[in-house]
Amino acid sequence: MDSINTLLSRRSIRKYTKDPVLKEVKQNILEARRLAPSATNVQPWHFIVTTSQEGKEACSFGNFNRWTSEADFIVVGVYRKNNPMMDNYAKMDVTIALQNMVIAGWLQGVGSCWIGAWNDANLRQILDIPDDCVIVGIIPFGYPDGIPVTPSKKPLDQIIHTEKW
Numbered sequence: 551m552d553s554i555n556t557l558l559s560r561r562s563i564r565k566y567t568k569d570p571v572l573k574e575v576k577q578n579i580l581e582a583r584r585l586a587p588s589a590t591n592v593q594p595w596h597f598i599v600t601t602s603q604e605g606k607e608a609c610s611f612g613n614f615n616r617w618t619s620e621a622d623f624i625v626v627g628v629y630r631k632n633n634p635m636m637d638n639y640a641k642m643d644v645t646i647a648l649q650n651m652v653i654a655g656w657l658q659g660v661g662s663c664w665i666g667a668w669n670d671a672n673l674r675q676i677l678d679i680p681d682d683c684v685i686v687g688i689i690p691f692g693y694p695d696g697i698p699v700t701p702s703k704k705p706l707d708q709i710i711h712t713e714k715w
């Protein structure tokens with residue numbers, strides 16, 4: 551399959567095999583994050599990579615997202631607070647970097663899933679995240695144990711406005 555078809559086949563993966571992600575594959579995923587675009591190239595991001603059971607469990611939210619503990623590794627994307635304009639850029643930068651990792655993983659056969667719900671105080675405490683940092687998102691990674699069916703997706707003509715809304 552060529553790259554574009556692979557990319558278009560991406561799914562959120564919440565079930566992983568027990569195989570550890572190969573070192574060079576993981577390195578490529580981390581590089582895709584480091585080399586992502588950044589507003590005025592400030593690169594305000596920090597990422598915590600956790601492989602410990604404690605860290606992985608801290609990425610769930612009560613009974614929701616319990617499956618995170620089965621990921622091979624999890625990346626938590628954060629930025630340090632600055633001023634409102636830079637913080638807005640920083641949030642975009644971290645989001646793009648995390649999604650670059652999702653794509654880099656998928657192109658190499660590694661599954662992942664965005665996590666938008668977590669216990670902020672608990673996660674900060676377990677991962678030692680400073681108070682002046684904002685957690686933007688969490689991505690667990692691992693080799694897929696099955697590929698889910700494609701969920702319903704809106705057709706292009708419902709979301710694209712040509713020239714004007």
Ligand SMILES: Cc1cc2nc3c(=O)[nH]c(=O)nc-3n(C[C@H](O)[C@H](O)[C@H](O)COP(=O)(O)O)c2cc1C
Nearest residue numbers: 560561562563564615663664665666667687700701
């Ligand atoms: C910002 C964001 C937050 C999400 N949070 C969660 C989450 O907390 N738990 C979860 O299981 N999936 C989460 N997802 C995954 C979505 O449920 C998934 O992308 C959507 O159902 C479409 O499926 P697909 O990614 O396979 O196309 C999140 C996705 C995004 C973009």
